[in-house]
Amino acid sequence: MIVGSIAGIGAGLAAIGAGIGIGNIGGKALEGMARQPEAASQIQTTMLIAAAFVEAVALFAEVIAFLGTGQVN
Amino acid sequence: MILLALNPLVSPDPGLFIWSTVTFLILFFLLSKFAWKPIVKALDERERSIEDALSKAEMAKAEMAKLISENEDLLKEARLERDSILKEAKEIKDQIVNDAKDLAKSEGAKLIEKAKIEITNQKLAAMAEIKNQVSSLSIEIAEKVLRKQFEDQGKQQALVNDLLKEVKLN
Amino acid sequence: MDLSHIFNSKKILRASFYAVLFSLFSFSANSQEHAAADTAHEPATAEHGEVAEKDEDISQMILHHIADSHEWHFFGNVSIPLPVILLTDKGLVTFLSNKFGHNDHGTEIIDAAGTQLVNYHGKFYYPSKVKSADGTYISHDGKGELLNGKPLDVSMTKNVVSLLISAIVLLIVFIGIANSYKKREGKAPKGLQSILEPVILFVRDDIAKPQLGHKYTGFMPYLLTIFFFVWLNNLMGLVPFFPGGANLSGNIAVTMMLALCTFVLTTFNGNKNYWGHVFTPHVPWWLYPLIIPVEIIGLFTKPIALMIRLFANITAGHILVLSLISLIFILKSVFVAGVAIPFVLFISVIELVVGFIQAFIFTILSALFISMAIEEKHAEH
Numbered sequence: 001m002i003v004g005s006i007a008g009i010g011a012g013l014a015a016i017g018a019g020i021g022i023g024n025i026g027g028k029a030l031e032g033m034a035r036q037p038e039a040a041s042q043i044q045t046t047m048l049i050a051a052a053f054v055e056a057v058a059l060f061a062e063v064i065a066f067l068g069t070g071q072v073n
Numbered sequence: 074m075i076l077l078a079l080n081p082l083v084s085p086d087p088g089l090f091i092w093s094t095v096t097f098l099i100l101f102f103l104l105s106k107f108a109w110k111p112i113v114k115a116l117d118e119r120e121r122s123i124e125d126a127l128s129k130a131e132m133a134k135a136e137m138a139k140l141i142s143e144n145e146d147l148l149k150e151a152r153l154e155r156d157s158i159l160k161e162a163k164e165i166k167d168q169i170v171n172d173a174k175d176l177a178k179s180e181g182a183k184l185i186e187k188a189k190i191e192i193t194n195q196k197l198a199a200m201a202e203i204k205n206q207v208s209s210l211s212i213e214i215a216e217k218v219l220r221k222q223f224e225d226q227g228k229q230q231a232l233v234n235d236l237l238k239e240v241k242l243n
Numbered sequence: 244m245d246l247s248h249i250f251n252s253k254k255i256l257r258a259s260f261y262a263v264l265f266s267l268f269s270f271s272a273n274s275q276e277h278a279a280a281d282t283a284h285e286p287a288t289a290e291h292g293e294v295a296e297k298d299e300d301i302s303q304m305i306l307h308h309i310a311d312s313h314e315w316h317f318f319g320n321v322s323i324p325l326p327v328i329l330l331t332d333k334g335l336v337t338f339l340s341n342k343f344g345h346n347d348h349g350t351e352i353i354d355a356a357g358t359q360l361v362n363y364h365g366k367f368y369y370p371s372k373v374k375s376a377d378g379t380y381i382s383h384d385g386k387g388e389l390l391n392g393k394p395l396d397v398s399m400t401k402n403v404v405s406l407l408i409s410a411i412v413l414l415i416v417f418i419g420i421a422n423s424y425k426k427r428e429g430k431a432p433k434g435l436q437s438i439l440e441p442v443i444l445f446v447r448d449d450i451a452k453p454q455l456g457h458k459y460t461g462f463m464p465y466l467l468t469i470f471f472f473v474w475l476n477n478l479m480g481l482v483p484f485f486p487g488g489a490n491l492s493g494n495i496a497v498t499m500m501l502a503l504c505t506f507v508l509t510t511f512n513g514n515k516n517y518w519g520h521v522f523t524p525h526v527p528w529w530l531y532p533l534i535i536p537v538e539i540i541g542l543f544t545k546p547i548a549l550m551i552r553l554f555a556n557i558t559a560g561h562i563l564v565l566s567l568i569s570l571i572f573i574l575k576s577v578f579v580a581g582v583a584i585p586f587v588l589f590i591s592v593i594e595l596v597v598g599f600i601q602a603f604i605f606t607i608l609s610a611l612f613i614s615m616a617i618e619e620k621h622a623e624h
Contacts, residue, residue, distance in 0.1 A: 045449065049611070052604040056548045059555035066083045082309065082558065085496035088328075088397040089311060093406055093500045097472065100410045101504075105464030108417035112443060113463055115424035 007065040014061030021054040301573060305565045309490045309558055311400045312365055313340035317485065325404060329367060330395040331358045340398075349379035360394070368393045402497070405489030409475050417471070446470050446606065454610035455617070462613055465508060469501060470606040477557060477598030481591065492601075493557030495550065502550035505609040509546075513616040545612055549605060556601050560594040 029047035033040045223229045316322040324341035336355050343353040349363035352370045361370040361380045368391040370380035382390045416435065423436045432440045446467050451459035476497075479487035491497055521538040524531070567587045571579045 041449075045453070045607070048600065048604060049607060052552060052608065053548075055556075056552050059551050059559075060548075062555050062559060063083055063551050082306065083495055083554075085499050086311060086494075087395060087496075089400065089402050089494060090496040090500055091397055092399075092403045093497045094503075096403075096406050096410050097468075097500060097504065100413060100472065101465065101468045103414055104417055104468050108414075108421045109464040109467050111421040112417070112424055113447070113460070115421075115428065116440070116443065116447070118428075 007067065011058075011061040011065035015058045018054050018058035018061075021057075022051050025050050025054065301569045305562055305569065307365075308565055309493060309561050310365070311402045311489075311494065313398060313400055315401050315404065315485070315488075325399050325401065327367070327396075327398040329355075329358075329360070330397060331360075331369075332394070333358050336360075336394070349381040352380055358394075361391075363389075363391075366393065367396060401489045402491050402494055405476075405479060405487070405491050406497070408486055409472070409479055409491070413468075413471055413475060442471075443467065450603070450607045450610050454607065454614045456614070458617060462508075462610065465504075466606050466610055469504070469609060470602050473501065473553065473605050474599060474602035477602060478595075480557060480561065481594055481598060490558065490561055493554055493561055495554045498550045498554040501553070501605070502546040505549060505612060506543075506546035508609075509612045509616045510542075512613060514619070516618060517616045545608075549608055553601055553605055556597060560590065560597060563590050564594070 025047055029043050032043045036043075223232075313327055314322045314324050324339045327336075327338055327340050329336045336358050338355050343355070343362070344351070347362045347365050349361050349368070349370075351361070353360050353362065359370055360367045363379065363381050368381060368389070371382045371391060374380060375382050380391075416439070420436050420439060423433065427433065427436075431437075447459070447463060450470070451463055451466055455462055473492055476492040480490050480492055482488060521542065522535060524534045524538060526534050564587055567583045567590065570583045571577065
């Protein structure tokens with residue numbers, strides 16, 4: 001039970017980091033698109049790929065949390 | 074990690090793994106053989122045909138433009154030729170008119186000259202006639218006058234004397 | 244990639260309308276299922292006689308919904324039993340899942356064609372010799388690990404049936420489209436063909452071509468298959484009633500299979516350049532012992548990240564929807580529904596987009612990894 005909770009806290013912390021990261025990516029991409037609307041589609045693709053990489057961090061943490069909750073059963 | 078029992082969520086189920094692998098591979102082969110190949114081919118072909126059609130249209134357009142410009146050139150040329158022909162015709166006409174004018178002038182002048190000469194000739198002839206007539210008349214008149222005058226002998230003598238005087242002077 | 248059409252207002256209106264409809268369905272279906280799950284767990288709760296078990300029940304219910312199962316549950320007590328196929332140490336054993344009742348607490352030994360089995364939380368194990376203290380034939384060690392052996396379970400579970408349905412749908416749809424391409428050669432697309440053609444072109448022009456360059460044609464079938472497979476299963480997972488409802492693309496075995504396919508493709512297509520980058524990286528020689536293991540680990544983390552990304556995204560979405568609905572039962576007030584339902588709607592609409600984006604990400608990352616493997620010239624560091 002406690003192991004699961006600690007893993008959950010860890011997942012939450014990782015989500016904070018990933019949230020900041022994705023926020024940054026989105027903000028910068030928006031800035032870029034506003035500055036160069038003609039490159040918008042390229043920026044969008046790259047943004048999604050970068051966001052996917054950052055998101056993976058949070059998801060790893062989520063999976064670790066799942067691993068932790070295995071103890072409960 | 075060993076402490077943590079695996080949550081059923083994150084432990085891959087071998088049965089499902091086998092099923093999904095087999096199904097996915099079969100799906101992949103069937104789809105790539107019967108679906109993706111013809112679809113991608115058809116899409117590529119259609120794209121190519123559209124591109125071809127577009128390039129053909131472009132070519133036709135260029136051809137059309139070329140034809141039009143050629144036509145225009147021809148027209149221009151024709152117009153120029155017409156102009157030049159007209160100009161030439163005008164020149165010829167002018168020349169002919171001028172020639173005619175000149176000819177007429179010179180002919181006229183000649184006629185006038187002739188007429189003048191004729192006139193002069195006639196005049197001279199007439200003058201000569203008149204002179205002759207005047208001289209014969211004057212001779213007749215003189216004869217008649219003389220005859221009248223010289224009915225008197227003295228007067229004849231005086232005249233002879235005068236004439237003689239004049240001869241001396243000469 | 245041009246996603247601007249997604250933000251087209253007319254389409255958004257229509258999409259949100261469908262999403263509303265769909266979420267209403269999902270709510271009713273989920274709540275019914277929950278009610279059923281609740282009653283199913285009631286005896287256990289009563290047995291333990293603990294009120295605190297209630298929360299545990301809800302997380303059990305959520306896990307139960309996300310996990311695979313041997314029967315396809317419709318509503319109330321209506322469900323289709325699915326065939327169970329077990330490769331036991333005494334040979335192949337097959338039976339319909341409802342043949343031995345619905346006891347999944349491991350308290351009953353079932354005898355399938357001479358093989359002694361026990362159903363514990365929807366999985367079949369060999370029973371222990373003696374009954375444990377909690378009345379089950381399952382024995383645990385001190386750390387909560389199960390000690391019972393289990394046969395290889397290759398049953399046609401809910402996920403397998405859903406997988407087969409999605410495969411059949413894909414085959415029918417795309418072979419149909421291929422035929423209409425043949426029939427209407429050189430003409431404008433029509434019907435289903437015109438709906439899916441932009442998506443196929445999207446995969447080709449926005450995923451394959453930018454990543455793989457002129458070598459994209461050979462990988463088009465794989466990328467298209469993986470894209471439509473993931474997308475269809477994401478969407479089917481969001482549909483709460485029969486043809487959907489199985490959490491297939493949120494199952495780690497399936498995502499592992501998909502990631503493994505990409506990994507195999509990457510490994511077998513890797514050229515000299517790719518392997519050279521792994522085994523003779525552009526670093527001073529004394530860094531090799533550090534860099535080469537890192538590069539080798541990097542080979543494996545890429546597909547593992549692919550696997551976990553898809554699994555966790557889809558599973559997280561399902562957990563979120565189920566948790567929001569469960570709020571009503573946790574707080575035991577119907578008024579919570581006023582907050583929970585709009586939230587479920589919101590999350591469902593997001594999940595529709597996520598379903599597409601995850602399919603896109605999975606495909607574009609596969610294409611990216613393949614392109615890294617087949618890249619001819621490598622930029623010097």
